[in-house]
Amino acid sequence: MLSGKRVLLIIGGGIAAYKALDLIRRLRDRGAEVVPVLTRAAEEFVTPLSASALAAQKVYRDLFDLTDEAEMGHIELSRAADLVVVAPATADLLGKMANGLANDLASTLLMATDKRVLVAPAMNVRMWEHPANQRNVATLRGDGVLFVGPNEGAMACGEFGPGRMSEVPEIVAAVEAxxxxxxxxxxxxxxxxxPTHEPIDPVRYIANRSSGAQGTAIARALAALGADVTFVTGPADVAPPQGVHVVQIETARQMLDAVEAALPADAAVFAAAVADWRVANSAMSKMKKDGSGKAPALEFAENPDILATVSQMSDGRPALVVGFAAETDDVIAHASAKRLRKGCDWIVANDVSPATGIMGGAENAVTVxxxxxxxxxxxMSKDQVAARLAAKIAEVLS
Incomplete structure (x- = not known):
């Protein structure tokens, strides 16, 4: 698929640099020529010999290499490639790119290139979320730089959150895209x-433990395969993916309205954990105890069934409708019955009983x-589930 394509791979200095070696191998397996560039910091994690052996190319390291500079090497390197990939893209490299700094070979190449640039950020969660880094990211996106990740997960420093570099198959898919x-x-x-949040009063609401991680990963994986994704999300713990159209909602009724407004579509994947019920008599002001010891009488109404509504459309139904079934017992039986009842094409079933750690966790175990x-x-990881599901969807729609 990448035959005849030349990728200039800039490897930044971070623990995720080891993934860059696998990235070289996988890109070459797809026919690409990979030219590695190592920063000084990257050499603390991977050796030039390793990168050179896997790429079957000379590794470039120094801006002031006299032999190369006699031929204006940094200009040639930056413009002879079809794509420049930075993996891992550290906070330092992102900062240099966003602010036009060019004090080493990597940053000079990035300033001199006239080709598209794809970055795979990797850093501590606090660094990723720092306002200065987020300003840099916003600047780079505005400049047209492509991003893959970062993902949410455990990090070498022991913390958990966004900042983990995307897995190699995700980066390869982004390169191909x-x-x-x-x-x-x-x-x-x-x-x-x-999740959806169904208000009880202006302060309290009914919700569930869904983090939104699986749906976010699916949207990201579909976008990496070239899809135009409309991402309708409740108040999730994880940030929405980049490169998709994000519609943020709170309630089930708002989600249904947003989905219907987004149609027509070639496919729909309903990974949200939508509340089955809402409070019909929700209060307009905060409920307070009155000293009587009596709890307020809450009246419940059934929420719209978004999956069934779209699956059973007589006009404008997507060619492929995929639902999710989060179950705690008799998973396959309940999920199979749900697929028939709703009328969707596929159900992705998983066991979310507390012992599995799946609800809100980083991994998933599903049956399609x-x-x-x-x-x-x-x-497997939720990102791996997403990549596999996206590939399966692509097989049907291609």
Whole structure:
């Protein structure tokens, strides 16, 4: 797929630099020529010999290499590539890119290039969330720099959150999407994610433990394959993915309105954990104890069934509708019955009983149920589940 394409790979200094070696191998497996550039800090984590051996290319390290500079090496390097990839893209490299600094070979190449640049950020969660870094990210996005990740997960420093570099298959997919039309190019896909919040009064609400991590990963994976993604999300713990159209809602009724407004679509993936019920008599002001010891009488009304509504549309139904079934017992039986009852094409079933750690966790173990049967997948990261599901969707829509 990448035959004849030349990728200039700038490897930044971070613990995730080891993934860059696998990235070289996988890009070459797809036919790409990879030219590695190591920063001084990167050499603390991977050796030039390793990168050179995997790339079968000379590794470039020093801006003031006289042999190369006699031929204006940094200009040639930056413009001979079809794509410049920075992985890992440290906070330092992002800062240099955003502010036009060029005091080493890597930053000079990034200033001199006339090609598209794809970055895979990797840093501590506090560094990623720091206002200065977020300003730099916003500047780079405005300049047209492409981003893949970062993902949320455990880090070498022991903390957990956004900042973990995307896995190599995700970066490869992003490279392919940047260099060639992905298998989902021209396809519009709606993805729902996160919990919904159903108000009791202006202060309190009914919710669930969904983090939104799986839906976010799915939207990101579909976008990496070239899809135009509309991402309808409740108040999730994780940030929405980049490169998609984000619609933020709170209640189930708002989510249904947003989904209907986003149609028509080629496919819809309903990964949100939508509240089945809402409080029909929610208060306009904060409920207070009156000293009587009596709890307020809450009246419940059933929320709209978004999955069933879209699955059973007579006009404008997406060609592929995928639902999720989060169950705590008899998972396959309940999920299979749900697929038939709702009328969707696939149900992605998972066991979210407390012992699994899946609800709100970093991993998932799913079974994809269709009219052809049940396909059980091994437990893996939510990003890996998303990539596999996106590839399966692409097979159907291609």
């Amino acid at each position: 940047a260099l060639v039309a992905g298998p989902l190019a021209g396809r519009h896909i709606v993805v729902t994610s996160g 149920i269709s009219g052809e049967g049940a396909e059980e997948w091994p437990r």
